[in-house]
Structure formats: structure tokens, C-alpha cells
Amino acid sequence: MSNSTAAAVLTTPDLDEALRVVRTLLGVTDLTRAEVDFEARIRSREGLAEVLRVLPGLHWWAREGTEARSAENGDDPSECLPVSVHDWCHPLELAEPFIRALRPQDAAAVRWDxxxxxxxxxxxxxxxxxxxxxxxxxxxxxxxxxxEPSADHTVHVHVRGEHDLDRVHWLAERVGGRFDGRTELAPL
Structure with missing residues (x-):
């Protein structure tokens, strides 16, 4: 296990703008073996239904009191809202459909490895x-x-640590963003 530093390079209420920035950043690297991971907190029935269309074998779980419910148990996720999602190692082409399936009350982190x-x-x-x-x-x-639920969407670039912030600034410049110093430790 390693830890990266995730640096926010753009926060915007415009999902299309956030996706444009993601596409631009993906364009600066080799994607031969890249994959995408989904972590989410889905609260809406509509969002859940759309996400299940994108990922029919969705890995999810929920807790009702002391009872754990999950995809592995064969429970119906629509009866367990909100559900938490940790679904990893997917092809890149599933990222945008997953993102567009979410509703404003659903929050997610979509990570491109x-x-x-x-x-x-x-x-x-x-x-x-x-x-x-x-x-x-x-x-x-x-x-x-x-x-930190928000109406905004934030693009984060991950780097080795605080000593690699020159790369963060360089990547932010590629997309018209700006690194404002906001970072998070990202254990992976």
C-alpha cells in the first residue's frame, strides 16, 4: 500500500467542464493499462437505477441498524438506500456513463489509475x-x-507527495486550472 497526495486543480459547478479537464489530463499520459475505480454514496433511486444499468454487477453495501446488507448477500439495493459503492478495475469507457448516471444527491469519486x-x-x-x-x-x-457534499465537482491529480507539487502546477496549467494548495492524503 502506498499513499499519494491528491491536489485539487479545478472545482466547478459545471460537470461538462470537469469532464473536459479530466479528458485533457488523460491526454498527457499513456492509458494502455489504465483502469477506472468507482467509490460512491448513492442516495437516490433514480441514480441507483441508472448506475445499475452501467454496472449491472455493482459492488455495494449498506447498514440498517446492526444488519449489514450487500450485493454479496443478494439484497435489493433499492430497498437499502443509501448504499455505499466500492467497485474497482473497470475499463475507462465506463467512467462517463457512471458519472452521468448520478443525481445531485449522489456523491462519488471516480479514480483513473x-x-x-x-x-x-x-x-x-x-x-x-x-x-x-x-x-x-x-x-x-x-x-x-x-x-464534503457539494453542488460542485473537483478534479484532483495525485502525485508522490508535497515535494512533487511542481507537477501539480504543471498539470493545472494544461487545463486552465489553478492549484490553490488544497491537498488530501490518498491511501491506496
């Missing part, structure tokens, strides 16, 4: 291995874990 952040010699940046190369879009939340 990248092969690496590439070397950028003109900026003095060496490549960063897949161990620290991630990109996260927090949907209807400003943080990675949906603790």
Missing part, C-alpha cells in the same frame, strides 16, 4: 510510476471520500 505521469524535461519533471499516478473526479463533493 494511470500507467504513469510522464517525464516533462522542459519543466524539470521526471516520470512518476503508476504507484502514484492517479486522477480523481469528485462528483457532487469537494473531497475524495464524499465527506
Amino acid at each position: 494511470l500507467d504513469e505521469w510522464p517525464e516533462v524535461p522542459e519543466a524539470g519533471l521526471e516520470s512518476i510510476s503508476q504507484k502514484y499516478a492517479y486522477l480523481t473526479l469528485s462528483v457532487h463533493s469537494r473531497d475524495l471520500y464524499q465527506y
Whole structure:
């Protein structure tokens, strides 16, 4: 297990703008072995129904009092709202349909696991291995874990740590964003 530092490079109420930024950032790296992970707190029946269309084998769980309910138990998620989702290792093309399935009361972190952040010699940046190369879009939340619900969406770039913030600034410049110093530790 390793920890990355997730730095917010853009917060916007415009989901299309957030997705444009994500696509641009994905364009600066090799996506050959990349995959996408979903973590969410789904509260709406409509959002759940749409997410289940995108991911019919959705991994979810909920707790009612002391009773745990889950996909593994064969429970009906629509009777267990809100449900928590941790569904990993999916193809990249499922990211946007999942994001668009969410409703305003549903919050999620969609994380792209990248092969690496590439070397950028003109900026003095060496490549960063897949161990620290991630990109996260927090949907209807400003943080990675949906603790801070919001009408906004935040794009986070993950790097090795506080000593690698030059890369954060370089990536933010690629998308017209700005690193304002907001970071979170991201245990992976």
C-alpha cells in the first residue's frame, strides 16, 4: 500500500467542464493499462437505477441498524438506500456513463489509475510510476471520500507527495486550472 497526495486543480459547478479537464489530463499520459475505480454514496433511486444499468454487477453495501446488507448477500439495493459503492478495475469507457448516471444527491469519486505521469524535461519533471499516478473526479463533493457534499465537482491529480507539487502546477496549467494548495492524503 502506498499513499499519494491528491491536489485539487479545478472545482466547478459545471460537470461538462470537469469532464473536459479530466479528458485533457488523460491526454498527457499513456492509458494502455489504465483502469477506472468507482467509490460512491448513492442516495437516490433514480441514480441507483441508472448506475445499475452501467454496472449491472455493482459492488455495494449498506447498514440498517446492526444488519449489514450487500450485493454479496443478494439484497435489493433499492430497498437499502443509501448504499455505499466500492467497485474497482473497470475499463475507462465506463467512467462517463457512471458519472452521468448520478443525481445531485449522489456523491462519488471516480479514480483513473494511470500507467504513469510522464517525464516533462522542459519543466524539470521526471516520470512518476503508476504507484502514484492517479486522477480523481469528485462528483457532487469537494473531497475524495464524499465527506464534503457539494453542488460542485473537483478534479484532483495525485502525485508522490508535497515535494512533487511542481507537477501539480504543471498539470493545472494544461487545463486552465489553478492549484490553490488544497491537498488530501490518498491511501491506496
